Amino acid sequence: xxxxPRQVDGRAGTADDPVRGVRGAIEYCYERGWSDGLPVVxxxxxDVAEFLATVDRDPDEVIGAQSHLNRRVTVAQAAVNAVxxxxxxxxxxxxxxxWEAVTGEPASRGGAWQSTSGPAPLLVVNGxxxxxxxxxxxxxxxxxxxxxxxxxxxxxxxxxxxxxGIRPQELEQATQGVPGRWTMCIGEHxxxxxxxxxxxxxxxxxxxxxxxxxxxxxxxxxxxxxxESAEAVLWDIADTLARTGAYLGIKHSTGGVVxxxxxxxxxxxxxxxxxxxQQWLFExxxxxxxxxxxxxxxxHDRDPGPDPFPMMPSAAEIPVIxxxxxxxxxxxxxxxxxxxxxxxxxxxxxPARDTATDPQEAPA
Amino acid sequence: xxxxxxxxTLGPAGDARGRTALAxxxxxxxxxxxxxxxxxxxxxxxxxxxxxxxxxxxxxxQKVLIRKKPSIVEPAPxxxxxxxxxxxxxxxxxxxDCGSCSASAVADGLQLEEAGIPAVVIVSxxxxxxxxxxxxxxxxxxxxxxxxxxxxxxxxxQGVRDRATAAVPEIVALLRGPNVAPAS
Numbered sequence: 001x002x003x004x005p006r007q008v009d010g011r012a013g014t015a016d017d018p019v020r021g022v023r024g025a026i027e028y029c030y031e032r033g034w035s036d037g038l039p040v041v042x043x044x045x046x047d048v049a050e051f052l053a054t055v056d057r058d059p060d061e062v063i064g065a066q067s068h069l070n071r072r073v074t075v076a077q078a079a080v081n082a083v084x085x086x087x088x089x090x091x092x093x094x095x096x097x098x099w100e101a102v103t104g105e106p107a108s109r110g111g112a113w114q115s116t117s118g119p120a121p122l123l124v125v126n127g128x129x130x131x132x133x134x135x136x137x138x139x140x141x142x143x144x145x146x147x148x149x150x151x152x153x154x155x156x157x158x159x160x161x162x163x164x165g166i167r168p169q170e171l172e173q174a175t176q177g178v179p180g181r182w183t184m185c186i187g188e189h190x191x192x193x194x195x196x197x198x199x200x201x202x203x204x205x206x207x208x209x210x211x212x213x214x215x216x217x218x219x220x221x222x223x224x225x226x227x228e229s230a231e232a233v234l235w236d237i238a239d240t241l242a243r244t245g246a247y248l249g250i251k252h253s254t255g256g257v258v259x260x261x262x263x264x265x266x267x268x269x270x271x272x273x274x275x276x277x278q279q280w281l282f283e284x285x286x287x288x289x290x291x292x293x294x295x296x297x298x299x300h301d302r303d304p305g306p307d308p309f310p311m312m313p314s315a316a317e318i319p320v321i322x323x324x325x326x327x328x329x330x331x332x333x334x335x336x337x338x339x340x341x342x343x344x345x346x347x348x349x350x351p352a353r354d355t356a357t358d359p360q361e362a363p364a
Numbered sequence: 365x366x367x368x369x370x371x372x373t374l375g376p377a378g379d380a381r382g383r384t385a386l387a388x389x390x391x392x393x394x395x396x397x398x399x400x401x402x403x404x405x406x407x408x409x410x411x412x413x414x415x416x417x418x419x420x421x422x423x424x425x426q427k428v429l430i431r432k433k434p435s436i437v438e439p440a441p442x443x444x445x446x447x448x449x450x451x452x453x454x455x456x457x458x459x460x461d462c463g464s465c466s467a468s469a470v471a472d473g474l475q476l477e478e479a480g481i482p483a484v485v486i487v488s489x490x491x492x493x494x495x496x497x498x499x500x501x502x503x504x505x506x507x508x509x510x511x512x513x514x515x516x517x518x519x520x521x522q523g524v525r526d527r528a529t530a531a532v533p534e535i536v537a538l539l540r541g542p543n544v545a546p547a548s
Contacts, residue, residue: 021365024365024366025366025369026409028365028366028369029369032371033369033526034372034373042366042369043369043370043372044368044369044370045368045370050369060376062376066437067438068437068438068467068468068471069498069501070378070379070381070501071375071378072375072376072378073375074375074376077372077374077375078369080372081372084416109437110435110436110437110464111436111437111463111464111465111468113460114464114467114494115462115463115464116463158372162372162373163372163373163375165501167374169493170493170494170497171463171498171501172463173462173463173464173466173491173493173494174463200540238400247531269456300406345397
């Protein structure tokens with residue numbers, strides 16, 4: 001085999017017109033069922049090698065398994081799907097860390113990807129990697145327009161689809177699924193957060209790149225911008241946390257909050273620490289037993305619990321994250337899937353290996 | 365033309381899963397020991413219990429045990445399978461009424477058949493696709509199971525009883541034979 005020109009950033013530059021045939025290659029991937037609906041980047045060996053070069057991992061290392069489906073996925077397969085998702089090579093260490101975070105969550109075991117509940121990970125990124133990779137943590141943090149946010153979550157979804165073979169309306173049986181499924185990747189707005197980074201609660205020191213994963217079933221906004229009372233804002237959030245729709249009549253409901261920076265700073269100025277916010281929300285996110293019965297959700301547990309009934313499992317199990325722009329007092333409640341809202345474990349992201357300099361070309 | 369595009373579905377080889385041959389069918393159910401394998405979904409235990417009551421009164425089987433699977437997604441663990449194999453002549457599995465447990469129930473049916481125990485799996489009709497996908501994944505495309513209308517979780521006990529009554533003729537037919545799975 002003759003030595004091909006070394007590929008740089010996916011551009012080998014051998015073809016006369018590299019654009020011709022691109023659409024055909026994308027269609028080829030669609031035809032094989034490899035796409036989640038949006039176009040994928042057809043992955044070549046060169047592309048995958050470029051991604052694998054960013055990490056110090058054995059490409060054949062098994063990083064996930066669905067034993068009941070007889071499927072396992074490797075580092076190399078994650079690289080293929082990350083290419084296809086539209087990631088840049090330097091995202092790959094974060095993709096692998098995010099995958100580790102997701103698979104480490106108890107909620108991701110036990111058929112989460114096949115469930116009628118249709119959950120997806122909410123990935124929360126902390127540390128300088130946010131700016132290095134261009135991960136949005138400010139305005140429109142849940143929305144489009146930011147490649148890293150849009151493609152990192154997508155890469156994980158493609159691993160589930162292609163690596164595990166779990167596809168919608170086949171082994172995947174989501175009734176509706178959460179909007180934004182496989183695209184929810186946000187940075188925490190550490191610069192405007194009055195509190196320590198979310199990942200500190202996950203066991204990673206402040207300033208260290210980390211990713212946390214929570215499986216969620218929905219997101220719902222809290223727009224509260226006219227009150228001067230911190231407790232009124234908290235009451236408003238607690239009311240959404242406590243809605244009966246998210247309760248299954250077993251154990252308890254779940255909930256977490258992505259506070260907009262304005263709400264976070266407002267609460268902090270009123271003297272609330274993150275733990276205080278969690279405690280207040282836990283104490284006030286309650287419903288009467290009569291409400292539960294009215295919704296046909298009387299407890300099926302042996303002990304129906306107190307009246308009023310605390311809808312959240314505990315104060316500590318209400319994750320509080322800060323993200324978005326400081327331009328309106330808006331926050332988002334999200335609804336974790338499963339009984340454990342979050343494992344409480346964040347995963348550090350190793351720096352991408354410097355692939356800009358080929359060791360063979362480096363001066364002796 | 366696009367041979368250089370890497371197939372993202374290719375991972376480490378799984379265990380080879382050949383087609384599961386069904387266990388030999390008893391011609392008559394009378395006097396046979398019946399085992400029940402339920403999952404943790406609401407009304408699953410009630411459903412298979414109602415089926416057992418009907419099989420006892422109408423066909424002379426004797427219910428000897430019921431086991432509840434610890435996982436909604438994994439097939440019954442080896443010790444549970446061994447217990448069913450040792451103590452039962454036939455087993456009823458149910459109810460696959462969720463995304464993962466419908467597929468899992470089919471996996472249970474197939475592992476029981478492989479262990480030599482005639483089994484019947486009950487799946488709610490909303491999850492046919494998932495159940496069929498699992499059968500194919502397990503190398504046994506076309507595996508037959510019994511469906512009951514979805515949903516099951518919201519039924520009263522009487523509702524469960526009615527469903528069980530409706531399902532029993534098909535359950536009996538699959539337990540007795542024929543002793544062949546349709547060719548794939």
